[in-house]
Amino acid sequence: xxxxxxxxxxxxxxxxxxxxxxxxxxxxxxxxxxxxxxxxxxxxxxxxxxxxxxxxxxxxxxxxxxxxxxxxxxxxxxxxxxxxxxxxxxxxxxxxxxxxxxxxxxxxxxxxxxxxxxxxxxxxxxxxxxxxxxxxxxxxxxxxxxxxxxxxxxxxxxxxxxxxxxxxxxxxxxxxxxxxxxxxxxxxxxxxxxxxxxxxxxxxxxxxxxxxxxxxxxxxxxxxxxxxxxxxxxxxxxxxxxxxxxxxxxxxxxxxxxxxxxxxxxxxxxxxxxxxxxxxxxxxxxxxxxxxxxxxxxxxxxxxxxxxxxxxxxxxxxxxxxxxxxxxxxxxxxxxxxxxxxxxxxxxxxxxxxxxxxxxxxxxxxxxxxxxxxxxxxxxxxxxxxxxxxxxxxxxxxxxxxxxxxxxxxxxxxxxxxxxxx
Amino acid sequence: xxxxxxxxxxxxxxxxxxxxxxxxxxxxxxxxxxxxxxxxxxxxxxxxxxxxxxxxxxxxxxxxxxxxxxxxxxxxxxxxxxxxxxxxxxxxxxxxxxxxxxxxxxxxxxxxxxxxxxxxxxxxxxxxxxxxxxxxxxxxxxxxxxxxxxx
Numbered sequence: 001x002x003x004x005x006x007x008x009x010x011x012x013x014x015x016x017x018x019x020x021x022x023x024x025x026x027x028x029x030x031x032x033x034x035x036x037x038x039x040x041x042x043x044x045x046x047x048x049x050x051x052x053x054x055x056x057x058x059x060x061x062x063x064x065x066x067x068x069x070x071x072x073x074x075x076x077x078x079x080x081x082x083x084x085x086x087x088x089x090x091x092x093x094x095x096x097x098x099x100x101x102x103x104x105x106x107x108x109x110x111x112x113x114x115x116x117x118x119x120x121x122x123x124x125x126x127x128x129x130x131x132x133x134x135x136x137x138x139x140x141x142x143x144x145x146x147x148x149x150x151x152x153x154x155x156x157x158x159x160x161x162x163x164x165x166x167x168x169x170x171x172x173x174x175x176x177x178x179x180x181x182x183x184x185x186x187x188x189x190x191x192x193x194x195x196x197x198x199x200x201x202x203x204x205x206x207x208x209x210x211x212x213x214x215x216x217x218x219x220x221x222x223x224x225x226x227x228x229x230x231x232x233x234x235x236x237x238x239x240x241x242x243x244x245x246x247x248x249x250x251x252x253x254x255x256x257x258x259x260x261x262x263x264x265x266x267x268x269x270x271x272x273x274x275x276x277x278x279x280x281x282x283x284x285x286x287x288x289x290x291x292x293x294x295x296x297x298x299x300x301x302x303x304x305x306x307x308x309x310x311x312x313x314x315x316x317x318x319x320x321x322x323x324x325x326x327x328x329x330x331x332x333x334x335x336x337x338x339x340x341x342x343x344x345x346x347x348x349x350x351x352x353x354x355x356x357x358x359x360x361x362x363x364x365x366x367x368x369x370x371x372x373x374x375x376x377x378x379x380x381x382x383x384x385x386x387x388x389x390x391x392x393x394x395x396x397x398x399x400x401x402x403x404x405x406x407x408x409x410x411x412x413x414x415x416x417x418x419x420x421x422x
Numbered sequence: 423x424x425x426x427x428x429x430x431x432x433x434x435x436x437x438x439x440x441x442x443x444x445x446x447x448x449x450x451x452x453x454x455x456x457x458x459x460x461x462x463x464x465x466x467x468x469x470x471x472x473x474x475x476x477x478x479x480x481x482x483x484x485x486x487x488x489x490x491x492x493x494x495x496x497x498x499x500x501x502x503x504x505x506x507x508x509x510x511x512x513x514x515x516x517x518x519x520x521x522x523x524x525x526x527x528x529x530x531x532x533x534x535x536x537x538x539x540x541x542x543x544x545x546x547x548x549x550x551x552x553x554x555x556x557x558x559x560x561x562x563x564x565x566x567x568x569x570x571x572x573x
């Protein structure tokens with residue numbers, strides 16, 4: 001084991017100077033269950049992470065004791081829950097080191113956050129012939145919203161290539177920041193290859209040309225400490241459920257001066273200042289972008305998730321995952337029939353691979369028999385699969401609660417797949 | 423509801439009985455064996471095209487549909503062995519039926535195979551295969567000439 005087990009308390013929270021994965025695991029009730037009579041090995045956190053007791057308890061507590069609607073309620077419950085809901089905005093702002101909590105817009109997920117930027121900033125500031133730069137390793141969530149905008153107003157989509165290791169070609173990227181490029185929207189960490197993209201450099205090069213940048217942090221916030229001021233990103237988006245929080249809540253960070261210039265996304269309650277049949281005026285950001293009753297319980301859950309990972313420390317989580325990645329990479333590359341995709345020097349604990357001569361579905365089904373939950377297919381990144389020259393891969397995405405022992409279970413299951421299908 | 427003649431369901435019943443004797447792990451290997459055996463049965467390469475493709479994400483499935491004396495016959499192919507085994511079980515179980523008989527096959531028949539989680543995945547699931555087979559037979563009923571031309 002690569003874990004440092006010192007100075008731990010019983011919950012794994014507030015662990016000073018160490019990281020004890022066994023104690024962390026106790027915080028995640030689902031990890032004690034079995035699948036097909038085997039202990040669950042959850043290697044699908046890149047799709048959605050499991051939830052710690054702290055998140056489950058926070059959401060249950062609200063529903064049982066404090067639940068009501070938020071904003072403009074005159075009664076006690078509404079006022080106290082509004083305060084608590086709004087305090088999560090501050091928690092998120094601190095987590096990202098955003099200058100103010102007014103720059104934190106609550107969305108349903110990353111997909112909605114990117115669609116929001118495309119539909120508001122995009123429609124307001126982009127016009128026919130303007131270029132939007134993405135990369136060759138985007139999730140469909142950072143491709144299709146721009147294609148919709150392309151079809152609507154005629155923008156041009158420009159794709160920055162990657163090399164065979166899965167590293168973004170920074171020279172080619174810089175070349176794409178030419179005259180007509182008006183926006184960059186790039187993943188901060190590939191959901192397939194694990195590549196950590198040099199966000200700060202991406203932003204610096206774009207800003208040299210006066211081009212704003214959106215970074216898709218869906219995977220990056222889970223595996224590393226993100227500081228939007230250090231990155232100087234104009235927009236930063238992520239989703240709650242991959243960060244050990246609930247589904248149906250996501251975050252758009254946007255610089256105040258940009259959000260202030262953007263029109264509303266959807267119309268409805270909560271986002272308006274005044275409404276008459278003749279004219280409606282809108283709230284200031286972030287409320288302007290949050291039409292309708294927000295995900296109240298989910299926000300409390302996300303706040304609890306951020307408190308949880310912050311108490312442990314993103315640096316400690318990253319160090320643990322780095323050790324897991326190194327071990328898994330060593331074990332997988334030692335298997336002659338395994339082809340591993342993505343060998344970027346800066347990489348999160350996401351491993352995509354195929355076994356030669358075995359369909360990824362057969363590999364993943366064999367892993368499942370061993371209790372190993374991995375994802376198979378194209379991972380919402382069909383263009384990247386085409387770039388890699390495969391129909392799909394098996395993806396093991398690791399998290400803070402995984403262990404080297406679990407990697408050994410996966411390796412044994414891959415050996416079984418070889419004997420079953422080879 | 424019409425009764426389907428027992429001899430037409432013989433292959434299905436054989437699968438049901440065989441699987442019933444096996445534990446879950448052995449069922450998994452049984453399907454792989456069927457998939458490997460099916461792998462040795464030639465499937466026309468020119469039928470592994472979009473016209474015969476059943477859309478799914480995790481693996482590809484192609485189905486050939488033919489009509490002989492009013493009975494629908496299916497042959498299947500997949501790029502994954504397990505899925506090939508599942509397709510083979512489905513096409514083997516439910517070939518030789520009339521459109522009316524095929525329409526009588528339900529989720530309960532699929533459940534009867536007792537394949538657990540393997541049967542129920544949406545995109546490569548056996549229900550999706552059954553629906554696809556039923557759709558092909560219904561389409562053939564509506565315009566038999568078009569279908570023959572397409573096949």
